[in-house]
Amino acid sequence: MQTNPMLQQLNFLREIDRLKSVIRQSPLLDQSRKENSAEHSWHLAMYALLLHDHAASTVNIERVIKMLLIHDIVEVDVGDTPIHSGASAQDQAQQECLAAERLFGLLPQAQAADLLALWHEFEAANSEDAKFAKALDRVQPLLINVATDGGTWTENNVSLEMVLQRYGPTIERGSPALWSHCEQMAREYFGRT
Amino acid sequence: MQTNPMLQQLNFLREIDRLKSVIRQSPLLDQSRKENSAEHSWHLAMYALLLHDHAASTVNIERVIKMLLIHDIVEVDVGDTPIHSGASAQDQAQQECLAAERLFGLLPQAQAADLLALWHEFEAANSEDAKFAKALDRVQPLLINVATDGGTWTENNVSLEMVLQRYGPTIERGSPALWSHCEQMAREYFGRT
Numbered sequence: 562m563q564t565n566p567m568l569q570q571l572n573f574l575r576e577i578d579r580l581k582s583v584i585r586q587s588p589l590l591d592q593s594r595k596e597n598s599a600e601h602s603w604h605l606a607m608y609a610l611l612l613h614d615h616a617a618s619t620v621n622i623e624r625v626i627k628m629l630l631i632h633d634i635v636e637v638d639v640g641d642t643p644i645h646s647g648a649s650a651q652d653q654a655q656q657e658c659l660a661a662e663r664l665f666g667l668l669p670q671a672q673a674a675d676l677l678a679l680w681h682e683f684e685a686a687n688s689e690d691a692k693f694a695k696a697l698d699r700v701q702p703l704l705i706n707v708a709t710d711g712g713t714w715t716e717n718n719v720s721l722e723m724v725l726q727r728y729g730p731t732i733e734r735g736s737p738a739l740w741s742h743c744e745q746m747a748r749e750y751f752g753r754t
Numbered sequence: 755m756q757t758n759p760m761l762q763q764l765n766f767l768r769e770i771d772r773l774k775s776v777i778r779q780s781p782l783l784d785q786s787r788k789e790n791s792a793e794h795s796w797h798l799a800m801y802a803l804l805l806h807d808h809a810a811s812t813v814n815i816e817r818v819i820k821m822l823l824i825h826d827i828v829e830v831d832v833g834d835t836p837i838h839s840g841a842s843a844q845d846q847a848q849q850e851c852l853a854a855e856r857l858f859g860l861l862p863q864a865q866a867a868d869l870l871a872l873w874h875e876f877e878a879a880n881s882e883d884a885k886f887a888k889a890l891d892r893v894q895p896l897l898i899n900v901a902t903d904g905g906t907w908t909e910n911n912v913s914l915e916m917v918l919q920r921y922g923p924t925i926e927r928g929s930p931a932l933w934s935h936c937e938q939m940a941r942e943y944f945g946r947t
Contacts, residue, residue, distance in 0.1 A: 716930060
């Protein structure tokens with residue numbers, strides 16, 4: 562096992578290159594292909610950087626950005642679980658937890674502990690920072706669907722009621738202002754279909 | 755023109771979705787395809803998050819992360835200019851400057867000014883934060899090339915001397931420790947070929 566901190570860090574950075582090959586359900590806005598989890602993580606970090614004034618409470622935007630940069634890294638081991646897949650939340654949580662321990666465990670001990678704690682905070686959504694990060698992780702695919710003529714909603718026969726139920730509470734908890742906009746966009750979209 | 759700040763921000767976030775379609779020269783580590791600039795930006799932000807202890811001077815890691823998240827956004831308008839392309843640096847700088855003004859100009863005024871300043875700081879590399887960010891932007895493709903049997907070096911007939919000259923000063927200025935590792939990796943690679 563590697564014990565030089567820099568080599569451990571570079572090994573981890575090689576390992577997470579595979580996040581670029583984890584394909585999500587959501588398309589790019591130009592619908593040329595599906596989005597991958599690495600570029601999704603970049604996009605969400607940009608959402609946080611720009612939209613923090615709309616958070617429900619004051620957030621530490623730098624922590625939110627870090628949280629979003631690492632939030633999907635577990636998918637290197639377990640893949641993406643789409644919101645409309647009906648997968649067992651408990652099984653998924655257990656698998657992702659093991660993946661987080663393996664992957665962050667590649668790093669020097671203090672850094673591994675910090676990132677694992679940050680990832681658990683995101684998952685548990687029991688801080689204002691995590692609630693806002695979770696909200697953005699729902700806002701982005703919702704707006705993609707609105708902008709791509711239904712996107713994953715059309716593919717999965719998702720109704721307005723399901724959208725309000727699956728996206729609403731998470732977005733509203735982290736950002737009432739963003740939910741107000743998203744709800745309006747969703748209602749307009751389903752009003753047209 | 756949109757004057758509601760949230761709508762301006764969401765419009766910008768839609769516009770930069772196109773960074774996911776800007777293809778760089780570097781391959782993914784599994785060589786399945788070329789990397790795009792959005793996932794590259796995520797990867798670099800992760801480099802900064804993990805490697806800041808190796809910076810030449812103390813850096814504000816949150817600023818470095820933000821810088822790296824936005825550093826390639828101009829490519830939405832002007833595309834990627836590969837390091838080995840021999841393009842005119844002056845022409846490129848001028849085009850990228852116009853692109854930065856157009857793109858960040860889509861945002862609310864204060865946010866546009868902040869991000870434009872941060873982007874110019876990165877480009878000018880006249881702060882410790884920017885020097886470290888620039889170094890990481892060279893470290894990542896160098897290590898990709900080493901790990902992919904030469905990558906863009908093979909394609910462009912790049913020699914060890916060219917690597918030392920094109921990557922060395924920028925990396926060493928921002929992180930002597932990372933350059934020491936990168937130089938060793940490059941020498942070992944060219945020693946094998």
